[in-house]
Amino acid sequence: MTLLKRGLSRRRVLQTGMAGIIGTGVAPLMFTKGAWAQEFCNNPTGDTVTIGLNVPLTGAYAEEGADELRAYELAVKHLNGEGDGGLLNVLQPSALKGNGVLGKKVAFVTSDSQTKADVARAGATRMIERDGALMITGGSSSGVAVAVQGLCQEMGVIFMAGLTHSNDTTGKDKKRYGFRHFFNAYQSGVALGPVLGQEYGKDRKAYHLTADYTWGWTQEESMKNATEALGWETVAAVRTPLGAGDFSQFLTPVLNSGADVLILNHYGNDMVNSLTQAVQFGMRDREVNGKQFQIVVPLFSELMAKGAGANIKGIFGTSNWHWNLQDAGTKAFTKSFGAEYGAPPSQAAHTCYVQTLLYADACERAGTFYPPEVIKALEGHDFDGMGNGPTTYRAEDHQCMKNVLVVRGTENPTSEYDVLEVVQEVSRDAVDYDPSIFGGDLGPAEPAPMC
Amino acid sequence: MLAMPRKDVVLFLGFAAVVLAMPIWLQPFGAAYPDLLNRFAIFAIFAVGFNILFGLTGYLSFGHAAFFGVGSYAAVWSFKLLSMDALPALVFAIVVSGLFALAIGFLSLRRSGIYFSILTLAFAQMSYNLAYSVFTPITNGETGLQLSLNDSRVLDRMFSEPGPGLPSPTLLGTPLSGYVAFYFCAFFLIATFFIAQRVTGSPFGMMLKGIKSNQTRMNYTGVNTRPYTLAAFVISGMYAGLAGALLAITDPLAGAERMQWTASGEVVLMTILGGAGTLVGPVIGAWLIKYFENIFSAINDGILTQFWGFLPDGAQHTAVLISSKFVGEGWFLTLGLVFVLIVVFLPGGVMEGVRRIAALFRPNKPTPASAGTTASKPHPAE
Incomplete structure (x- = not known):
């Protein structure tokens, strides 16, 4: 104690301080190292599999975000075998059984992305690191989607983009772990x-x-x-x-x-x-x-x-899609969404719902949650019945190729939901393009040991 | 000559221990995951630096987010042009934000009080809008500045070929991710806390306190206060730049929203909430706000239903309905209420509460005066 009473020199404080910092700093690392021993990021070990929903609930795109969240909740219900099954019944081909994914019940965690890239990345990181989310999905802004997609590539977690319309998402900034069902600019x-x-x-x-x-x-x-x-x-x-x-x-x-x-x-x-x-x-x-x-x-x-x-x-x-189309998929989705929430779904809701089902289906077909295998199952996958006609998940840029709707504001609406009318359904061949025109590189499929 | 008082040594060691043990003691609060811990450390640095200007010198800057943002941009540009190593990024960010603070401080410090606050606010908002418009080639506007495969990374290319995919930041070859990144940030938090502690106790800090209590009197005694205020401004600007750079290191992306006036306001809130003028207060304030922002905002109806599960059905529903207004999107409301309560009942912030509680356990000793009265205590020179 005499030493302390005289007061410590700066050097002495620095010496002991550094020793303490290094000592305490290294010790917890030994414990956390074990967390990486899992085969891949957030491998679900229990009887549930968690997905992370990253949607804007505040900001300029809050309306879309709220509708996306409704669609996700509905998709999770349908995947778990509750409700009327929605698009599970019309997806062609389908490996979904209506008992969760690979026998595990689907659970979800949410985060408000506030339409800000910073906040969205923080939210996605929280859902991956703390809540153990196996897949991240959502976004109602391309800026956010591009930012979160980059993060997911680093973490080795699959990102199923929601509403994002920029060419960059599957163009200049495309990523191996990012997939987009929505069409682009x-x-x-x-x-x-x-x-x-x-x-x-x-x-x-x-x-x-x-x-x-x-x-x-x-x-x-x-x-x-x-x-x-x-x-x-x-x-x-x-x-x-x-x-x-x-x-x-x-x-x-x-x-x-x-x-x-x-x-x-x-x-x-x-x-x-x-x-x-x-x-x-x-x-x-x-x-x-x-x-x-x-x-x-x-x-x-x-x-x-x-x-x-x-x-x-x-x-x-x-x-991208309109609830008033007359195919079986659209009818089924509009019916179950309407029964649940009392209003027809928006295109944002549709794309998010479909993305969730496609991810679950890919896991079933791959027979594992291991991301590189799921990515392989999604790449080049042809499917139909989701309301957009025959669709392909293009392997080169992870963009869905499907029909695009030209719409117009209804002149004489018959109900408060009858606001848009479909003028023309432009076929997918007409809107096809060479994936290389936007540049970019998908990057590796092997997950980095980040998570 | 360089001896530290024993009280300071204890404070410093205690602080270091608390910070390094964060992954353990934050576990029950659901906040012990690397990304949030990084934010705790980074925003604590930001607030500690801000306190040097606001708490110590008495100059309320409403534009400190500008330096934070500039630090982030500088760090990301260092990643893009020089190397993925964290050290050049840090040095570059601190230098750039220091120069930026020098320029803004030189102009703003011609005024004090509310005029100074408005000037800094104006400069910060100007930087924010410039980042969105004229400087889009440098800042990439709303999309935010991100790494790309085509970046030059001159230093890295001298030693190695580019690997597949985007690189992530490293420290001398060790990847900075997960808990490694946290201890990296924690090291800087402890180091900057130590510096702030030394500044506060130094003759220079004494001058700053003098400026806070009565600048006019300082001037009349023949002291030119401008160099001191400018130095304090630049130091806290560099702190902000360091924090911004660390945020870019843990997540290599910089967006203009980091410079928005709300971000500037946030650091003011942190400092006042924790206790302006104290050393530990701003750190506590930063942790509280970041905790609310990240944890409270993530609580949804499902979690609330579980939480109120012990109540009968009807009451549970009502409880969920009422409490859901205060969490999730409503976390600002909770934060606002906490802030109002603290300002009304504990004007000295959380630290005043701590002092009051400490005083309860030592009824015989004369209680140390609260933050508000220390300033008016007669100084030895009087």
């Missing part, structure tokens, strides 16, 4: 271009307002390519921050730009706000260059259409 452009040419003519001047992140950028590019191929001129393309709320400062210049088409590369609440404001500015009643001014929303969803109300009437866009 390139396919939107290819599908929508001819319809726009037919309706609005070959001599138009387009003005783009674009959400300033990966999805907006690629959609703007794809729409530019598609419309310029028609002979349209692009007057300007202005980037707007995600979740801006007020778009009037971006809309005012449109009025004086000489453009006669406004292309809104916005989604979720942003699109609801920008479209409503554009209508309030009187844009749809204007005539420019002797033509009626038009608004185009390349990526549409039922939830947005509902949010925008009457403003959406007659506006063209594209959709």
Whole structure:
């Protein structure tokens, strides 16, 4: 104690401090090392298998997130053999038995991604590290999807992307562990271009307002390519921050730009706000260059259409899926979703539900949860009955190739859910493209010892 | 000359032990997983650094997230251009954020009080908006700056060929993942805590405290306070840069939302919640807020139903309905309530509560004055 009373020198403190730090720092590592002994990340050992749902419950895409969560809960129910079985009955071919996956009951944990890449990665990490999630799924923003997909590649955990429409998700930033059922901006452009040419003519001047992140950028590019191929001129393309709320400062210049088409590369609440404001500015009643001014929303969803109300009437866009299609898969899904929640599902809900089933089916077919085997089972898999016609999970970029819908806001809605009508179902051959055009590299399938 | 008082040594050793044992004592709270532990350490560094400016010098900066974000961006760029090793990234991030703090501090510190706060807020918000618009080539906008396969990584390429897939950050060849990353961050937390402790006890720290209690008087006695405030500003900016870099090391991604005013406000909350002006307070505040953000926000109805399982059916339903408003998406509400309660009943933060409890057990000794009154205690020079 005399030593301490005299006070310690800085050197002495540093010496003992460092020794203590190293000593205590190393000791727990010896205990945690054992955690890596498992064969792969979060190998389910009990009688349940946990999936991690990473959806935005707050922020610009919160509506989509809430609907996605409903779809996931329904999918988990159906996989566990509860409810009416939904799409389990119509998936062709199917290895699903309705008793969970590989005999294990499906459980889930959730996380609010807040439409922020940072938060989404933190949430995904928590679900993998703490809650033992074997697979991560969700996302309603491509920025988030790309970020989480990268994380899942590092961790060796499969990521089944939900609503993400950027070309980058399965293009420049594609990953071996990431899979996307949703279509992309390139396919939107290819599908929508001819319809726009037919309706609005070959001599138009387009003005783009674009959400300033990966999805907006690629959609703007794809729409530019598609419309310029028609002979349209692009007057300007202005980037707007995600979740801006007020778009009037971006809309005012449109009025004086000489453009006669406004292309809104916005989604979720942003699109609801920008479209409503554009209508309030009187844009749809204007005539420019002797033509009626038009608004185009390349990526549409039922939830947005509902949010925008009457403003959406007659506006063209594209959709991944619509509840009013007449095939067996769509009918089955709309029926069981409607029975559970009292409203028809959105395209976001549909893609998330399908992704969950496809993952479960791939595990069953692979006969194991070991990710490289599940990846092999998904790559190049052909299936049908999920509401999009015959579909292929392309092995080169993990993009689902299927039909794309061109939709329009219903002019005379018969119910509050009747907001979009399908104008044309563009066949998958028409929206096919070479996977190498976007570059990128899938990376290795062997999981890194990260988890 | 360099001797530390015994009280400080005990505090330092106790702090180090608590931090290093976090994976053990956080187990019952469901928070002992590497990613959250990293965040605990990183945001504690951020708050400790912020406290040097706010708690010690009395300058309330509303723009510290800017330095945090700049540190992250600098670290990721170091990963992209130089090497995946953590050390160059850290050095680069600290230097860049230090220079950035020097520039902003030089301008903002011409004013004090509310004007200073508004200036820093304006600069931070400016950085945030620039990161979204003009600087998109550097920051990659909303998508966030990420590693890619085409990065040059000059230093790494000199020694080895690129492996398959994206590389992850290393420390001299050891991959920084899981608990290794946590002890890496914990080391920096302990080291920066030690530095903050020494700064507080030094003559320089004495000057900062003097500036806090009465800057005008300091000026009248012939002391030029500007260099001191600027030094404190730069030091805390470098702390923020270090924290930002560590966040990028544990997860190589940098997004502009790290610079948003809410992120700046968060560190102010952390410091006030824990106890501004104390050494341990900001650390506790940072842990509390990060705990709420990560654990409370993840509680859903299913977990609540289990938790209230002992109640009869109707009561259980009501209990779940009421409590679900305070968890999950509603975690901000809980945090807000806790903050209001603390500010009203414990103006000195959690640390004041600790002091009051400690005082209960030592009724005979004269209780040490609370944080609010220490400032007005007559100084030896008076």
